[in-house]
Amino acid sequence: MTPEHDAPSPAGSGTELCADCANCFALCCVALPFAASADFALDKDAGQPCTNLRPDFRCGIHTELRERGFSGCVAFDCFGAGQKVSQVTFGGQDWRQAPGTARQMFDVFPVMRQLHELLRYLTEALALPPARPLYGELRRALEDTDRLTRGSARALLDMDVPAHRADVNALLLRTSELVRAEVRGRKKNHRGADLVGAGFAGADLRGATLRGARLVAADLRNADLRAADLIGADFRDADLSGADLTGSIFLTQPQLDAAKGDATTRIPCGLQRPTHW
Known part of the structure; x- marks a missing residue:
């Protein structure tokens, strides 16, 4: 950014x-x-x-x-x-x-x-x-x-x-x-939620707050996470294949490195695609 x-x-x-x-x-x-x-x-x-x-x-x-x-x-x-x-x-x-x-x-x-x-x-x-x-x-x-x-x-x-x-x-x-607030409509609030293994494949999570959420092994394939607040979210073994993370905020390299993804995962500028994806 x-x-x-x-x-x-x-x-x-x-x-x-x-x-x-x-x-x-x-x-x-x-x-x-x-x-x-x-x-x-x-x-x-x-x-x-x-x-x-x-x-x-x-x-x-x-x-x-x-x-x-x-x-x-x-x-x-x-x-x-x-x-x-x-x-x-x-x-x-x-x-x-x-x-x-x-x-x-x-x-x-x-x-x-x-x-x-x-x-x-x-x-x-x-x-x-x-x-x-x-x-x-x-x-x-x-x-x-x-x-x-x-x-x-x-x-x-x-x-x-x-x-x-x-x-x-x-x-x-x-x-x-x-x-x-720049995202129109009602935004999902999953702050601090226990979402271990949750199914969010293809979910519209634009502008959502996932601050501190436990998303270990969650299915986030093709999810739209643009403008989502991801500070402190636990993405260990979460599947981000095809997910759109562009414009998400407070996402760090360690969070990406702990997750799974592929060549179609879109990540914010300034972060690197993990070598194991």
């Missing part, structure tokens, strides 16, 4: 919100816990390096993750939080060479990941023409969030993340309402 010529230029946009593993100390492979499931082939405690992590911070089975039972790794995106913690918060200090910093670094990472996820949504909101009346508030929220990401490790750990998320979410909800 491209912002109109007079939309504010987001401060946190661009490659800063894309994972740069070359400048990260493999924090997602160490800091976060895994639970043996369909997404992960083994259990791993938070702070424990994955058994597939090499000394150079690379994954030893990167090209075979999905086949080896680590589809959750394929669908994970830190939105640039990994390199921010590694290179900014801790100034390039390697947790292996400075083990005294390891625990704090691992604790900071999930906080930073939440903030970077908010930056990603706010950046998208600033590129939505219907949200023009909110550009000023969105810009301030983005700048405030960006400022928080540049605080010290102690400041990050002490901040009230849920409260900040709630404030930003209220603004994103207003953004969603403006975007979806």
